Amino acid sequence: MRRLMKNGARLLRRHFPYILFVNIVVTAAIYFSPFIIPVVGVFLILPIRVGFAQALYSLVKSGRRPVGIPLLLGFEDRRYLYNLLSLALRRILITIGYAFFILPGMVMSAAFAMVPYLLADDKFDQRRHNPLIASITIMRGEIRNLFFVHLWFYIGVGSWLAFTAYYLISEGIPAQWRDIGAIDIPRIAFWVILLSPLIKYLILDPYYHSIHAVLYKERKRRLPKRYRQ
Numbered sequence: 001m002r003r004l005m006k007n008g009a010r011l012l013r014r015h016f017p018y019i020l021f022v023n024i025v026v027t028a029a030i031y032f033s034p035f036i037i038p039v040v041g042v043f044l045i046l047p048i049r050v051g052f053a054q055a056l057y058s059l060v061k062s063g064r065r066p067v068g069i070p071l072l073l074g075f076e077d078r079r080y081l082y083n084l085l086s087l088a089l090r091r092i093l094i095t096i097g098y099a100f101f102i103l104p105g106m107v108m109s110a111a112f113a114m115v116p117y118l119l120a121d122d123k124f125d126q127r128r129h130n131p132l133i134a135s136i137t138i139m140r141g142e143i144r145n146l147f148f149v150h151l152w153f154y155i156g157v158g159s160w161l162a163f164t165a166y167y168l169i170s171e172g173i174p175a176q177w178r179d180i181g182a183i184d185i186p187r188i189a190f191w192v193i194l195l196s197p198l199i200k201y202l203i204l205d206p207y208y209h210s211i212h213a214v215l216y217k218e219r220k221r222r223l224p225k226r227y228r229q
Contacts, residue, residue: 001145001148001149001152004145004146004149004211004214004215005149005152005211007211007214008207008208008210008211008212008213008214009207009210011059011060011210011213011214012206012207012210014059014063015059015065016206018055018059018065019056019059019206019209019210020202020206022052022055022056022071023052023201023205023206023209024201025071026048026049026052026071027201027205029045029048030042030045030046030048033045043084043088043091044084046074046083046084046087046088046091047074047075047079047080047083047084047087048071048072048074048075049074049087049116050073050074050079050083050087050116050119050120051070051071051072051073051074051075051120052071052116052209053116053117053119053120053212053213053216054066054070054073054120055070055071056209056210056212056213057117057120057121057213057216057217058070059213060213060214060216060217061217073120074119074120079119079126082119082126083119086115086119086130086131086132087115087116087119089132090112090115090132093108093112093132094108094109094112097109106147106150106151106154107143107147109150110139110143110144110146110147110149110150111135111136111139111143112132112135112136113135113139113146113212113215114134114135114138114139114212114215114216114219115131115132115135117212117213117216117220118131118134118135119131121220124223134223137222137223137224138219138220138222138223139219140222142215142219146211146215149211153204153208
């Protein structure tokens with residue numbers, strides 16, 4: 001777990017502006033797509049994850065930014081439907097997992113983490129193999145580590161964010177309000193709601209995806225020959 005987080009942090013430090021920009025573009029596309037095409041828009045835009053994975057993996061592989069931003073890679077005519085179905089199935093399975101007491105969803109999220117990277121990899125034989133199964137295969141022995149990374153993000157960072165927001169805001173609360181039972185809860189709630197998305201999208205999400213990109217480079221060599229073309 002420490003190794004993954006350390007390597008992910010190193011990648012993020014080297015290319016933070018680029019990773020941040022691409023992450024904002026992808027996040028905005030996913031969140032605003034339902035307003036453009038109601039209901040199904042969020043699924044139709046999913047292949048943008050493939051281009052995102054390609055952009056991050058290029059940073060890990062060559063240490064240089066790719067020419068342009070390959071976010072449209074997943075929308076190529078010959079690959080779009082395959083990418084869409086694979087990523088939609090991945091999202092559905094993870095959502096079902098989260099519906100069963102959250103932990104199964106976190107395990108599935110770790111097991112299927114490499115799906116966008118496999119779809120972006122030209123050497124992966126998409127015609128003969130399922131990327132979800134291939135992701136599970138190359139993640140064997142690493143699912144537990146990535147699970148704890150996810151757990152750290154969901155619980156550790158969430159708790160830290162709530163405590164930090166409370167501490168910062170409590171400094172601005174009059175002394176007579178700081179007694180238990182007399183804290184200005186609406187003000188604290190306002191700042192937590194305001195700060196949480198900013199920290200998530202500007203720091204945590206780029207870090208989270210950087211860890212996945214580094215992990216794919218490490219695990220790619222474990223991809224059995226039968227999955228390659």
